[in-house]
Amino acid sequence: MTTYQGFLSELRHQPESPVAYFLKVGEQTVALNELIGTKLTLTFLEEKACCSCGRKVKGKLYGGGYCYPCVTTLAECDLCIMKPHECHFDKGTCRDEAFAQTHCMIPHYVYLALSSNVKVGLTRKHRELTRWVDQGAIRAIPIAELPTRKMAGELEMIIAEHIADKTDWRKMLKGVFEEADLFDVRAQMKAIVPEEFQQYLFDVDQLFEFTYPILETLEKVKSIGFDKEPTIEGKLIGIKGQYLIFDIGVLNIKKHSGYKVEVTTNAAVEQTA
Template sequence: MTYEGVLTKMQTEYSNPIQYYLVFENSFLHLNQLLNKSMEITFLGYQCLNCGKKKKIFRQGFCYDCFMSSAAAGDWIMKPELSTAHLDIEDRDLEYEKRVQLQPHIVYLALSSEVKVGVTRLTQVPTRWIDQGAVQAIPIIEVPNRYLAGITEVALKNHFADKTNWQKMLKNEYLPVDLIKERASLKYLIPKEVQEYYHPEKDDLYDLHFPVLEYPKKVSSLNLDKLPNFSGKLTGIKGQYLIFEDGTVFNVRTFEGYVVKINL
């Protein structure tokens, strides 16, 4: 069977194990059903997720012009502490920024390669942790806007990593940590502005189980710009990565906006 379309990040369903779907315009693939089977990925071209034009993808599925102009690619996306919608100050599009920034956000601890601190919208729980390949995660606080979440993350970055070691995550290398105890120790590290939202007694630890038959000992990234055609046996899915029998891993999210053909 052949599937063709523009890559977007895999859609997920929180269950045991997590269910993964690759969704195209007119079809979709339930990837869990392809474990231990061969698949071929062929790069056909580009299509910007924002403007829809067949222009080379620059970042986050956007062409260069859209990445530099779209409100969905503002600096506050990666650095929530730069959010200004709560002050009625526009970055690129105040209406869009209010819609995204002025909603409940979570600051959390997640265990993937090590314990990391991060920020996500409440509506993205637990999707955000699945996308990161975290085996456990726990909210620290829930706040009403992205700015408060951002300054909390900044305060905690001195004590926790804020990025995932993707190679260790894919090899499932991590030291067990009691996230409930870690969260309970943070009271005096959290900014005064958000102390009222800190409730460490909640029973809200998430365990995440990924569909992986065997974790690789070494990993090598598939880059469609350098290798436009790849075939391999799918042995696992974790985070936004497809894991193949030979240790090749493919980060679907990195190649959003790429047009591909998949043969099964």
């Protein structure tokens, strides 16, 4: 029996075929793919800590592991991160100008991805593979490269009037999707892009494709979590996006960032640095 104990962080991954997943538990990083098909026990140890400042929290964590003071003050937790078109940097009200210069005032891709359906999204340039895997995309292509996050958000909003900007996470986890040719969809979207954005459109011939380590799919997707079930025990049958897929339901690891847990497995498992 092997046991790991510590505060959870969101799943890490490498875009191999299939995607290679890693679970960070405190200072330990566990290679998850080799545990698929085995029984895991995850026990919440009744402690939570902010993923940014480390402050212990008795109540709720926000936005993937932040305490309330951090979520109300940090630039990465501002509303404009979720709604980039509402960036207020030019109004002089940015929470952290240094953060903005390194995260927002840099090139961003607007992309099309297929998971449960074709969706439009944006991500920092050179972070696109991470973003696509986090969303459980099976295929993706970029459509434009914009000089700032705000401009990417504005273009995203225009395209979102014609195609979705959300993923049905249940369908994504079941592998149910509406087939579509992303190159055809991209051509259609380019035709409706306003003139001021035309200079940022570009063609990439490569279709990025992803496969995920999944043994079997669930007929009915049930969300499970530590707030209702302090101990989660089941057979790990797959991993996709930020979800561990058990035979008893699916656990969103990012949602539980900052929870202190004990992870137990009977399988021999490799640890990475």
